[in-house]
Amino acid sequence: MKRRAGALTLLLLLSGCTDGEREPAPAPSPTPAPSFGPGAAGAGDPYFPTYGNGGYDVGGYDLALRYDPAAGKLSGTATITATATQDLSRFNLDLARLTATTVIVDGAPATVATEGNELVVTPAAGIPKGRGFTAVVSYSGQPGQLENEILGAGGWLRDGKKGAIALGQPESASTWFPVNDHPSDKATFRLAMTVPDGVEVLSNGTPGNRDTVDGWTTWRWTEESPMASYLATVVIGQYRITTATHAGRPMVTAIPESLPANGPAARSLARTGEITDFLETRFGPYPFRANGGVVVDEEQIRYALETQSRPVYGNTFFATGENTSVVAHELAHQWFGDSVALTRWQDIWLNEGFATYAEWLWSEHNGDETAQTIFDRSYRAFDWTEAPGDPTPRRLFGDAVYQRGGMTVHALRKTLGDEAFFKLVKSWTTDHRDGNVTTAQFIEAAESTAGRDLDSFFEAWLNGETQPPKP
Template sequence: MTRRGLLPALALLLVTGACTADSAPGFKPGADGAGDPYFPRYGNGGYDVAGYDLDLRYDPATGQLGGRATITATATQNLSRLNFDLAHLTASRITVDGAAASGSADGDELVVTPATGIPDGRRFTVVVDYAGVPGQLENKALGNGGWIKTTDGGIALGQPESASTWYPVNDHPSDKATLSLAMTVPDGLEVLSNGVPGKRDTRDGWTTWRWAERSPMASYLSTVVIGQYRISTSTHNGKPMIIAVPESMPATGPAARSLAMTGQITDYLASVFGPYPFDANGGVVVTDNRIGYALETQSRPVYGPTFFNGDETNPGVVAHELAHQWFGDSVALHRWEDIWLNEGFATYAEWLWTEHSGGESVQRRFEQSYASTDWRQPAGDPGPERLFGAAVYERGALTVHALRKTIGDDAFFTLLKTWTTEHRDGNADTAAMITTAEQLSGKDLNDFFQSWLYGTTRPPTP
């Protein structure tokens, strides 16, 4: 994510169901949270999702969203019932493996009780029919995120949570899953989402757009953007490159010219981080001023309008969000306290790109930031209210460069590619980064990381 303003929190819902059954001996409910210290009720326990298959319809005139979510998962305990995160929307029918299940609302949670318990290790399918008027989640510290109704459509976007405002989900990055979307909207509107585009159908004044992200994805990285867009479709390194700019923006304006650099910047980052990790690439620009940030939505970042004021291009923000495709998307977090692994490396990628393209050197940028940073704020474990604070970005990037200077270029650039290869499509944490850096450098780095990530005074430069 590139900071300019931020996002989400919690919401509400209601649900009805059919027959229910009490748990058998040895079966118990899944937890109503994933156990994240920062956001205890984000996500849920007791199961692991493999994929979401969404078949939805959205009417911008009324703001109504409705349809069906088919969720494939595996039980990680003997489950008597399970929760999904769902906000503002109401489920009308739920089945588990084809049998009617009961559902109830608990704040922003959909509580599903299957007719019989689900044994540990069993793969199962939940189908939820639901509808309502989606909205945003409110978080006083982080801002709003989720579904935004626009003048010509809608946008689903937000970090650290947003997916629950448009589909039932295990809304925590520790449970990554694939996503398939069929979104039906009135003719004349475009739909952008994650992954590879599929077949498009038009019938009775409505068009169904299809998208599929086949690599596992943290739920906050899912997005849908509906409106009137100028879409450019090409192929880059054998993969679809899809770039969308609102029709209201100039076809050759700074936004379009900036996103046209996506392929070039991706190629450079791949030379540093290893092969680009997804089946598609691109980006979407939005004009709604409520979105004062850019977000690394998987395979197709979304950029708010604030980055393209004036006449100049902004390749830095493109480099930042594309770097996240490796650091944050392909390799996601276990817990939000390690957010520096996402933002520190993405900010450092901006520095690398600037130097590579003939601008200010990385060392000079390091020196300037080192002199101006508030060292009282940690980059590691910053606290939920400072999740997107300056320390996470700037001090995170300073830590990355200081690590480079400490272990040397050979070990450092090997570290980058080793990290993205070993943890591809998975999750990792700061402890794993320290272990990998120590193994590749042969150095004890615990004191280094303690000073640069968690200390409250300025560490000496390497």
Template structure:
């Protein structure tokens, strides 16, 4: 994400399946949170989701969203009950493996009790029928995020650290990555853009169904849907679909359009540094709404607030930042939010590298300017829940990356980048894993280095 990201919430309907006959002794409810120290109730325990398959309909006149979510998962314990994150939406019918389940709402939690317990290791399917008027989630410290009803007759689902729960039932924590299929039906004349590869489009009785599929595992906050009046450019890059969408209200030659047209070129450069591009599709979406003053690395198709292009100048830096996240943050996702510097520090450093590659200031010069003016009292490695989008995470994170490069040398550093993205492809990782890999490739003890650069409260010496 670039600059500030918002949280979001929405309500949904789900069915769960694969049960045993009766709830045997020892079966326990799954936890109502994933155990993240920063956000204890984000996500849920007791199961691991493989994929979400959403068949939804949105009526912009009433603001109503409704349909069916089919969730495939595996129990990680003997499970008597499980929760999904769901905000503002109401489930009407839920099944687990085809059998009717009972449910209740508990704040932004949908609590599902299957007809029989689900044994550990068992795959099961939950189907949720749900509907309602989606809305944003409120977070006084981080800002609002989630579903936004827009003035062009559409809607946008977007936000970090949570947002998916505002439009489908979900295990809303990056530690549980899953695939996403979306069929979204809207009135004719509206466009729908989401993650992944576009599918067949159908029209009937004044309504059009748009289909998208992201087949790589994805952290839930990286899922998005953008509905409205958009000019969509479809092409290919490297044999993959390249889809770029800009509001029809913007000129075809606008700074936003020119900037996103550089997506392929920037991707190619980043692939030379980080390794092969990790997904089956690429592109970007520009949104024009005053409530979205940030950019977010939504998987395979970043979303950019229009304010990044307000001066009518090409802004390739923000594109480089969000594309870098496709490796650092998306393909290799967080285990817990305290390690967000792994996302933002490397993406900010990618901006520095791209600027140098494009003929601007060197990464070394950008490091020197930032190092001299930075307030070192705020840690990057454990910023606290209210500062996960603070300057320390972005800027001090990038300073740490460059200092690591100076400490271990270019050969080990650039091998580190490609090894990291290869070894943790489609997975999750943490700071401890980064330190271990850097030490392995460099042959150096780096504990003191990382302690100083990520967690210290005074200016560390330049390596």
């Protein structure tokens, strides 16, 4: 008696197989083993190729440090959380003038070598791409300055036997903690700094609890928003600290005890909240959870820097009286340069052009010269052979970046009209909050707002070597 072929039998016959002779399913292809390799010893910035490192992305730095002002010695640990962006056999950290004694990666001792200002870390096992890892670096030494043959010194500056300041641009962080020292790799930041009793410590972000044990006090600061490494700071010494609340966030300001309690520096910093409120009407919501500022003696530094959530000012800016223009400049950087940071140093006009323009806006709001008046004066007197679009490392902080950058911003405002311009600015700071940007992205955003091509405008204002037509 013939059996009727079922669907399975028919399928087997059609495929050339009979009952009991089913062909085994093919074995799955083996997953290729990771090909581990070293991370790059530089982030690849066209201006500063050796700054920063490749192969990983830092999520946060947690520093537990101790500083003895009398001896000038710094010691402690840095706990670094990161994610591998390639299959890593080893990775570099930037660390200058200090000695790492041990590095523990994911609980296991790593092999450590020093090559100049590079700390080369080889974990006990490779780290696959996409996997998070933790490195704990114990280190110590006498920190100091990084000498840049083009831009001068930056980093840890000892103040005799009283204290110290860590500050500088485009690099400084590596003089006091192991770091991926390039703005393209932003990370959160926590600091516990232990110093002798009677010595104050200022840093980024919100203040935490203080503990005192055996004549030493530990000060704590936390910056929860991602931060470019050059914006990290610590100021140690004898300071008058004022802590208040403004717009629901801590407002911490400080001036040296050597300066008058109600002198021009203190009066200028006292207007930080007022200036922030005004800039919010132009640039959108203030991007951080804390605010404030620190003034240091002019003998130590003669510049100001937009260290995140708490700018640092050299007292030279207040030597002849109250100066809110520089406060407006550094506070504007909290939006332009800090929250919205650079991907590469070539585009620094995005930071300094908007911060310069903030000075002009504040001047007009404060009843002084209008933005148009300042623009007209700069437009008449400027050397147009200098352009900000590609200033070169030597002119990273030149007039083209600041003044022509500010004029570019004003010219764009006149070209778009106030409504479209301020809509662009507020959407830019919102869309790229806590991120990194390039000039090309800004041009694209401006063209989207304008609804037309602006290539000729930006080419003339950012790259041209002759005076652009006045808008």
